[in-house]
Amino acid sequence: MGAGISSIEAMWEELVRLCNAQFNTPPFRRLLSAKFNKERAQQYSIQMAYYVQNRRDCWGYVQGSAPFEIKKLIWRHEEDELIGRKNEGKVDHMTLAIKEGEVFGLCADAFQHTARLEGGEVCFSAWIRLAQRSWLEAIAGSAILEMRNSGELIKGGSLSRRIAELFERDLGIPMKQQINNAEHVVMDVEHAHLLMQVARKYANTESARRAILRGAEESLMIDRVYRGHLADMLAALP
Amino acid sequence: MNLVGDLLTTLDQMVNEQFDSIEFKNFLAVPLTLERGRFYVVQNALYTSNRRDCWGYVQGGAPLEVKRVIWQHESDELINDPRAGMDHYALTVKQGEVIGLKPEDFEKAEIPPMVRSCFYAWHHIAMHNHWLTAYTASHMLERRNNGKIVKGGGMSFRVGKKFENELGINLKKMISLDVHVVADMDHSENISEMFERYVRTTEDRDLVLKGAQESLAIDRAYRGALGYYMEQIK
Numbered sequence: 357m358g359a360g361i362s363s364i365e366a367m368w369e370e371l372v373r374l375c376n377a378q379f380n381t382p383p384f385r386r387l388l389s390a391k392f393n394k395e396r397a398q399q400y401s402i403q404m405a406y407y408v409q410n411r412r413d414c415w416g417y418v419q420g421s422a423p424f425e426i427k428k429l430i431w432r433h434e435e436d437e438l439i440g441r442k443n444e445g446k447v448d449h450m451t452l453a454i455k456e457g458e459v460f461g462l463c464a465d466a467f468q469h470t471a472r473l474e475g476g477e478v479c480f481s482a483w484i485r486l487a488q489r490s491w492l493e494a495i496a497g498s499a500i501l502e503m504r505n506s507g508e509l510i511k512g513g514s515l516s517r518r519i520a521e522l523f524e525r526d527l528g529i530p531m532k533q534q535i536n537n538a539e540h541v542v543m544d545v546e547h548a549h550l551l552m553q554v555a556r557k558y559a560n561t562e563s564a565r566r567a568i569l570r571g572a573e574e575s576l577m578i579d580r581v582y583r584g585h586l587a588d589m590l591a592a593l594p
Numbered sequence: 595m596n597l598v599g600d601l602l603t604t605l606d607q608m609v610n611e612q613f614d615s616i617e618f619k620n621f622l623a624v625p626l627t628l629e630r631g632r633f634y635v636v637q638n639a640l641y642t643s644n645r646r647d648c649w650g651y652v653q654g655g656a657p658l659e660v661k662r663v664i665w666q667h668e669s670d671e672l673i674n675d676p677r678a679g680m681d682h683y684a685l686t687v688k689q690g691e692v693i694g695l696k697p698e699d700f701e702k703a704e705i706p707p708m709v710r711s712c713f714y715a716w717h718h719i720a721m722h723n724h725w726l727t728a729y730t731a732s733h734m735l736e737r738r739n740n741g742k743i744v745k746g747g748g749m750s751f752r753v754g755k756k757f758e759n760e761l762g763i764n765l766k767k768m769i770s771l772d773v774h775v776v777a778d779m780d781h782s783e784n785i786s787e788m789f790e791r792y793v794r795t796t797e798d799r800d801l802v803l804k805g806a807q808e809s810l811a812i813d814r815a816y817r818g819a820l821g822y823y824m825e826q827i828k
Contacts, residue, residue: 413654414654418650420649424672427650431673435665450658
């Protein structure tokens with residue numbers, strides 16, 4: 357980790373490199389080589405709704421520890437996620453996930469009554485623990501997941517886009533009907549810039565840049581474990 | 595037995611009793627001078643910042659529906675309170691102008707040791723407890739500021755009256771205190787509604803009571819500390 361932190365730009369390049377490298381790891385490769393059928397898509401969709409809920413937990417904790425002006429940025433970020441942009445006719449992301457589930461034949465009840473994946477639960481706890489650490493580590497831990505989902509930063513497409521393409525290929529569901537994936541393909545491009553906004557003001561020392569990289573690396577590690585559990589879940593389904 | 599009704603009655607009783615505590619009595623009895631008033635207003639801005647920390651943590655631990663209520667609550671506090679046309683931190687800084695404070699007085703302000711300890715204690719409750727406990731701990735400070743519940747007026751009202759009576763500054767000019775006299779009525783009522791939805795068992799009730807008791811204990815320590823520091827300003 358010694359290299360790549362001499363400046364904010366160098367740190368940013370390293371973060372982008374780490375996000376891209378994520379897609380070449382065994383858990384991501386396994387997940388993205390899955391063949392989806394209806395049941396697998398349903399289970400994946402439900403577990404991703406829990407992931408979205410965990411993101412809301414973590415961003416709350418990050419908002420708690422961040423400086424006042426960064427709290428405001430996070431509050432606005434959470435508007436998209438928790439409330440939606442009513443004036444643009446956009447609903448919150450949990451509602452979006454449930455609505456997208458209808459395309460896979462899921463009803464809203466399924467999201468309430470399906471158990472969380474055990475491995476997922478452990479990862480969620482790990483992410484919460486990270487979100488409760490020093491604020492720069494914490495914000496990096498949450499923001500890096502949106503960088504990893506930004507089509508602008510990831511060569512070959514973000515995770516949401518790649519999954520959407522698998523649904524289209526295997527289930528014949530076009531991207532525009534996958535309203536949650538489609539929204540994240542767009543929204544996380546915008547959200548991915550949050551960390552750079554923070555870095556410009558607060559990452560002026562090497563120790564601050566190290567804290568950001570540390571948080572990002574730990575989060576990406578948890579992300580790999582989580583995606584591995586999802587891949588296992590899919591493989592275990594008929 | 596009306597579990598939630600009885601609980602709310604108990605919470606109301608607790609916030610009223612808060613004003614009979616030795617710490618609150620001492621704090622409210624310290625005669626105000628301009629310097630003491632300045633100290634209080636700066637410290638109140640730091641208290642407001644600590645509230646923002648804690649509500650963020652509470653939002654993190656709460657169920658999705660409650661997160662939304664807190665997010666809405668934080669709209670007034672962090673972004674813009676339509677009653678004031680600015681966020682509550684900016685409001686406190688603006689209020690400072692009336693008593694000769696500049697924005698840099700707030701930026702450079704130090705948190706005194708006993709106050710710092712209270713802030714950390716509130717962080718601890720908000721971050722490391724069941725969400726009902728954490729939620730109640732933050733809510734109680736607004737309930738204690740709700741003049742519809744507290745006989746004789748909430749804390750902001752009473753402090754505002756001290757500025758009026760002892761320094762001759764009309765409460766309407768103490769814009770942050772004045773806004774909080776009303777804002778915390780709305781906030782504490784909106785937040786209190788969640789008890790109706792989520793307190794179903796005696797265990798839930800006990801989690802609420804734990805948050806209330808612990809937060810009010812810290813609040814007493816905090817007001818005691820402010821009173822002590824204000825008395826040191828001669």
